[in-house]
Structure formats: C-alpha cells, structure tokens
Amino acid sequence: xxxxIRHIVxxxxxxxxxxxxxxxxxxxxxxxxxxxxxFSPNPxxxxxxxxxxxxFTATDNEGIERGGGVECTAGSFSVGNSTYTAPAVSEDTDxxxxxxxxxxxxxxxxxxxxxxxxxxxxxAPPPA
Numbered sequence: 165x166x167x168x169i170r171h172i173v174x175x176x177x178x179x180x181x182x183x184x185x186x187x188x189x190x191x192x193x194x195x196x197x198x199x200x201x202x203f204s205p206n207p208x209x210x211x212x213x214x215x216x217x218x219x220f221t222a223t224d225n226e227g228i229e230r231g232g233g234v235e236c237t238a239g240s241f242s243v244g245n246s247t248y249t250a251p252a253v254s255e256d257t258d259x260x261x262x263x264x265x266x267x268x269x270x271x272x273x274x275x276x277x278x279x280x281x282x283x284x285x286x287x288a289p290p291p292a
Contacts, residue, residue, distance in 0.1 A: 199224035199265045201275035209280045210239075213252040218277065220246050224267045231265040238281065250281045257281040 204219040220243060222228050234241035238259035239250045248261065261277040 195226050195267065195269035195271065197225050197267075198271040199228055199267055199273035201263050201265055201273050203261070203263075203275055203277040207278040207280065208248060209282060210248065210250045211282050212250055212254075212284050215247050215249040218246060218248050220263065222263070222265045222273070224265075224271075224273070226267050226269065228265050229268045231263070234261050234263045234277075236261040236277075236279075239279065241277070248277070248279065250279070253281050253283050255283045257283070 199222055201222045208218060210216050222231060234243055236259055238257060239248060241248050241261050259279040259281060262274060264272060264274045266272045
C-alpha cells in the first residue's frame, strides 16, 4: 500500500481572543493491490461432456469484496463445486474461462483458464 499524506490545520480560539494554528499531518494507507486469482491445473484438458475438478482461488490483502463468477466461452464452471463441465463436442475444441474479483478499494484482479476439449474417439469399424 502507498501512504497518502493529508494535511489538516486545526485552529483554536481562546477567551482572550488569541488564535492558535497548529498544522497536523495525517497519514493514511491506500490499498492499491488487486486480488490474485488462480486456476489449477491450467491449462486443462478434458474429454467431451466430462466434469473435472479444478482448484480456483481468489485472495486479497484486504479481502475480496465482490466477484463476477466465472464466465466460459464453452462449457461451464461451478465456483461452489470448483468444477469445470465440458460441452459435448464432435471435434476437438478450445475454450477460455475468465474470473474477475474486486476488493473494497475497487482494485480488480482477473485470471483465465485455458481448456482443451477432446472429442470422443471414432468407433472402430465392425470387422468385415
């Protein structure tokens, strides 16, 4: 955190009509550190239609204020269960999942999960 110095001047007036001014410096720490978000494993390879466990963490020196969940270009991510579910695909497909979180100071952090979705293998032809 970077310190911010603010100057405050306090004044007093006595009954004898003398005025006294006393400058006072006030130091306040300002949080400039964004939250840190991670996915593990990353990158992730998953079979078409499967659900796999993925560790997702979001940490901050002052605490997470709000998060927007995890958005994926294909499939879905459950923050509560810490799982990724791949869509059913007929050919190998890539997807990205993004998580964003903010702390009380308004600092935002983000993380991306890269997913390779593997199509099911073609069945072997029947014997002739």
